[in-house]
Amino acid sequence: MRTVTIKSPATVSNLVCGFDILGMALHEPFDIMTLRLLDEPKVIIRNKDQFGLPTEPEKNVAGIALLSIVAKMNNKIGFELEIEKHIKPGSGIGSSAASAAGAVFAANQLLGNIFDTDELVQFAMNGEKLASGVKHADNIAPCLMGGVTLIRSIHPLDIIPISAPELYITVGHPQIEIRTSDARQILKKQVLLKDAIKQWGNVGGLIAGFLTGDYDLIGRSLEDVIIEPVRSILIPGFNELKIKSMEAGALGGGISGSGPSVFMLRKNETTAKAVEKAMIEIYEKIGTDYHTYTGPINKKGVEVVN
Amino acid sequence: MRTVTIKSPATVSNLVCGFDILGMALHEPFDIMTLRLLDEPKVIIRNKDQFGLPTEPEKNVAGIALLSIVAKMNNKIGFELEIEKHIKPGSGIGSSAASAAGAVFAANQLLGNIFDTDELVQFAMNGEKLASGVKHADNIAPCLMGGVTLIRSIHPLDIIPISAPELYITVGHPQIEIRTSDARQILKKQVLLKDAIKQWGNVGGLIAGFLTGDYDLIGRSLEDVIIEPVRSILIPGFNELKIKSMEAGALGGGISGSGPSVFMLRKNETTAKAVEKAMIEIYEKIGTDYHTYTGPINKKGVEVVN
Numbered sequence: 079m080r081t082v083t084i085k086s087p088a089t090v091s092n093l094v095c096g097f098d099i100l101g102m103a104l105h106e107p108f109d110i111m112t113l114r115l116l117d118e119p120k121v122i123i124r125n126k127d128q129f130g131l132p133t134e135p136e137k138n139v140a141g142i143a144l145l146s147i148v149a150k151m152n153n154k155i156g157f158e159l160e161i162e163k164h165i166k167p168g169s170g171i172g173s174s175a176a177s178a179a180g181a182v183f184a185a186n187q188l189l190g191n192i193f194d195t196d197e198l199v200q201f202a203m204n205g206e207k208l209a210s211g212v213k214h215a216d217n218i219a220p221c222l223m224g225g226v227t228l229i230r231s232i233h234p235l236d237i238i239p240i241s242a243p244e245l246y247i248t249v250g251h252p253q254i255e256i257r258t259s260d261a262r263q264i265l266k267k268q269v270l271l272k273d274a275i276k277q278w279g280n281v282g283g284l285i286a287g288f289l290t291g292d293y294d295l296i297g298r299s300l301e302d303v304i305i306e307p308v309r310s311i312l313i314p315g316f317n318e319l320k321i322k323s324m325e326a327g328a329l330g331g332g333i334s335g336s337g338p339s340v341f342m343l344r345k346n347e348t349t350a351k352a353v354e355k356a357m358i359e360i361y362e363k364i365g366t367d368y369h370t371y372t373g374p375i376n377k378k379g380v381e382v383v384n
Numbered sequence: 385m386r387t388v389t390i391k392s393p394a395t396v397s398n399l400v401c402g403f404d405i406l407g408m409a410l411h412e413p414f415d416i417m418t419l420r421l422l423d424e425p426k427v428i429i430r431n432k433d434q435f436g437l438p439t440e441p442e443k444n445v446a447g448i449a450l451l452s453i454v455a456k457m458n459n460k461i462g463f464e465l466e467i468e469k470h471i472k473p474g475s476g477i478g479s480s481a482a483s484a485a486g487a488v489f490a491a492n493q494l495l496g497n498i499f500d501t502d503e504l505v506q507f508a509m510n511g512e513k514l515a516s517g518v519k520h521a522d523n524i525a526p527c528l529m530g531g532v533t534l535i536r537s538i539h540p541l542d543i544i545p546i547s548a549p550e551l552y553i554t555v556g557h558p559q560i561e562i563r564t565s566d567a568r569q570i571l572k573k574q575v576l577l578k579d580a581i582k583q584w585g586n587v588g589g590l591i592a593g594f595l596t597g598d599y600d601l602i603g604r605s606l607e608d609v610i611i612e613p614v615r616s617i618l619i620p621g622f623n624e625l626k627i628k629s630m631e632a633g634a635l636g637g638g639i640s641g642s643g644p645s646v647f648m649l650r651k652n653e654t655t656a657k658a659v660e661k662a663m664i665e666i667y668e669k670i671g672t673d674y675h676t677y678t679g680p681i682n683k684k685g686v687e688v689v690n
Contacts, residue, residue, distance in 0.1 A: 099585045230589035231582070236604060238592050268574040271610075276537070278584040279405045283536035285588045286544050289595040298542060304577075 082187045083112045086180025086380045088165045088371075089172035090247065090341045091216040094300040094332040095280035099229045101172075101220040103376035104247060107164040107369075109176045110383065111140070113184035116156035119148050126162040139174040139205030140181035146201045147185050147193075157185060168255030170339035175217030176380075178205030183222060183380045196235050198222055210258035210336075217335065224379030226288060243291035246350035246374055248328070250357040251339040252314050253367035261336030264308055273303045293329055293345055300330030300343070313337045315360045326356040347372070388493045389418040392486025392686045394471045394677075395478035396553065396647045397522040400606040400638040401586035405535045407478075407526040409682035410553060413470040413675075415482045416689070417446070419490035422462035425454050432468040445480045445511030446487035452507045453491050453499075463491060474561030476645035481523030482686075484511030489528060489686045502541050504528055516564035516642075523641065530685030532594060549597035552656035552680055554634070556663040557645040558620050559673035567642030570614055579609045599635055599651055606636030606649070619643045621666045632662040653678070 087108040093100040116122075121135035121144045135141025144157045159181060165173040182201040186193050193201070199222060203213045219227040219237045230236040283299035286292070310316040310333060323331060323342040327349040331342030340357075344350035354372045361368035393414040399406040422428075427441035427450045441447025450463045465487060471479040488507045492499050499507070505528060509519045525533040525543045536542040589605030592598070616622040616639060629637060629648040633655040637648030646663075650656040660678045667674035 096584065096588065098581045099588060228585070228588045228592060230585045230601075230605060236589070238589060238601065240592060265577065267577055269577050269580055271571065271573055271575050274575055274580040274583065274610075275404045277580065278402065278587040279534070279536045281584040282402065282405060282534045282587045282591045283542070283544060285591040286534060286546060286595060289592065295536075295544065299536060304580075 079188055081112060081114045082184050083110065083383045084180055084184045084187070084380055085110055085383050086176040086183070087221060087376050089175060089217045089220045090249065090334045091172060092305070092333065092335060093284065094302045094306070094330065095277055095284055096228070097302070097305050098214050098216055099281070100226070100284070101216040102226045102247065103220040103224045103379050104171065104249065104371065105373040105376045106371045109165055109180055110162040111180045111184055112160040113181065113188060114158040115188045116158055118156045119153035120156040121145055121148060122158040124158070124160045126160055127164070129163055129167055131163070131167065137208070139209050140177040142208050143178040143181050143202045143205035144185060146204045147182060150201070151189070166251070166253070168257055169251050170256065170333065170335035170337045171249060171251065172217035172221060172335060174206060174209035174258070175202070175221050178202035179218045179221040180380050187382060195222055196237065199235060199237065210262060212262065220379065222379050224377045225375060228285065240285060240288050242288040242375060243293065244345070244374065246344045246347050246372060248323075248342045248344065248350050248353045248357065248372045249334060249339055249370065250319065250361065251369045252361060253369070254314065254338050256312055256337050258336045261309055261312065265305065266308070269304050276303050296343065297329035300332060302332055306332055309333055309337055313340065314366055315364050316340065319357055319360050322356040322360060323353045326352045328353045385494055387418065387420045388490050389416065389689045390486055390490045390493070390686055391416055391689050392482040392489070393527060393682050395481060395523045395526045396555065396640045397478060398611070398639065398641060399590065400608045400612070400636065401583055401590055402534075403608070403611050404520050404522055405587070406532070406590070407522040408532045408553065409526040409530045409685050410477065410555065410677065411679040411682045412677050415471055415486055416468040417486045417490055418466040419487065419494060420464040421494045422464055424462045425459035426462040427451055427454060428464040430464070430466045432466055433470070435469055435473055437469070437473065443514070445515050446483040448514050449484040449487050449508045449511040450491060452510045453488060456507070457495070472557070472559070474563055475557050476562065476639065476641035476643045477555060477557065478523035478527060478641060480512060480515035480564070481508070481527050484508035485524045485527040486686050487511075493688060501528060502543065505541060505543065516568060518568065526685065528685050530683045531681060534591065546591060546594050548594040548681060549599065550651070550680065552650045552653050552678060553647055554629075554650065554656050554659045554663065554678045555640060555645055555647045555676065556625060556667065557675045558667060559675070560620065560644050562618055562643050564642045567615055567618065571611065572614070575610050582609050602649065603635035606638060608638055612638055615639055615643055619646065620672055621670050622646065625663055625666050628662040628666060629659045632658045634659045
């Protein structure tokens with residue numbers, strides 16, 4: 079096989095209390111990428127979208143990820159990548175992770191699946207580092223593996239798939255851009271121990287809620303006393319979105335990744351649509367452009383098209 | 385019923401990464417307490433052990449807990465409590481929690497089980513506050529409920545029982561006393577966000593390990609980058625105990641509560657005994673007096689004797 083086309087989905091990272099460790103894959107939106115194997119050690123990138131991302135491979139998250147595979151293959155191969163992004167950069171739903179994870183997944187297909195998931199995550203994290211300044215895998219892992227994933231540790235890499243009950247995710251994406259690197263800089267380097275204790279209590283509760291299918295516990299655990307109070311000020315209408323979504327029946331939710339997207343969880347699609355309607359009313363009132371998506375958890379993650 | 389005798393077990397709190405939120409009940413050691421219902425609003429305490437704990441109810445953790453039940457009952461009743469402690473105070477295996485939880489459990493028996501577990505935890509936490517200066521439930525909850533418990537939140541109280549696979553606990557207790565209140569004072573009020581992230585990654589891993597019966601994951605998650613580095617310096621032979629226990633096959637472990645006791649987990653009793661032997665060799669070498677216990681998780685918690 080010399081060419082493969084894949085679709086690489088958006089993801090919600092952090093899941094409120096699990097900053098840098100939890101993530102979940104969506105069905106929509108997704109990027110389409112076509113990768114071609116070359117016999118020369120180079121990476122060529124062609125953008126087929128309107129986002130104007132860099133085509134120099136060392137300035138492109140997918141390019142960096144592919145370059146690390148080229149190096150791993152002792153510079154005996156190269157890649158030509160065509161990207162049609164639908165996940166807007168800076169949206170908080172894992173746009174850079176979809177590029178990096180999609181590229182390495184496609185490369186692995188062309189190379190006969192010689193790399194395991196941990197290796198693919200490592201390659202893709204090189205791309206994430208370019209985007210956010212920090213190696214993190216909380217979008218990459220769910221993008222590659224689907225479902226809900228826990229990054230117990232980055233050094234050494236330890237990814238735990240977490241099975242979850244049926245859940246519908248509603249994402250609201252106001253059309254402003256927040257750069258992940260900026261959203262990281264406003265965080266304090268130190269946190270109060272008492273706040274950290276609350277946070278890891280909620281992480282424990284959320285994992286237990288997923289694994290035992292306890293919806294109420296999932297809802298109660300979706301609380302963030304550390305990151306949300308700082309980052310939510312960057313997000314238009316955040317408090318009202320949360321209040322109205324809860325009134326519409328959401329189990330809970332919060333900032334998706336570093337924002338500006340927000341997400342809410344619900345048990346079934348009908349009530350999730352009510353949550354989406356509540357979000358839309360607020361975006362309309364604020365007068366910001368927006369997109370919304372509602373769907374179940376994507377259990378597959380990135381996949382070959384056709 | 386005017387009189388009841390109960391046994392109230394020791395507990396291991398924190399479970400390494402889960403400071404203030406996780407705990408587990410042991411079969412041994414345990415305190416024996418006999419409680420008698422009185423018609424007057426007073427609490428009388430008689431010690432039948434050698435520890436010389438205060439008998440003034442407002443200075444005794446069991447006394448405080450019982451006084452809060454007397455107040456709740458509008459001062460229409462009182463209690464006479466006889467305590468035969470076997471869990472040494474200041475041992476790090478929930479001595480004060482056993483007193484407080486045992487007393488309120490016994491009182492509830494005499495009153496016809498009118499209080500639910502959350503109410504009993506609230507009464508008993510008044511006793512814990514006397515002992516450590518802070519209301520916490522990570523020993524009280526497993527002492528009352530048995531098994532492994534997660535305190536997702538104290539305000540409001542939210543206790544989650546966590547089912548765990550078969551596990552053997554080995555506890556080593558060097559005969560020195562560390563006061564919980566002192567062990568709290570040496571902790572920093574602030575922690576690095578990057579350390580907190582590691583800690584909640586491990587909490588997530590440990591909960592997932594328990595609920596899915598993944599022993600390796602339990603072992604990998606028993607890591608504490610925040611509390612252990614500070615408190616372990618108070619504990620004789622800590623680093624060597626940990627290294628030798630791991631060499632003897634322990635999945636992992638660390639400080640029990642605020643120490644000086646340490647605990648290690650193992651899949652089966654035979655290898656747990658090997659861990660116990662490794663601990664004993666170190667205590668003998670150091671020349672400190674010690675007790676060790678090995679047994680499975682206590683699934684029942686406090687219970688009526690005959």
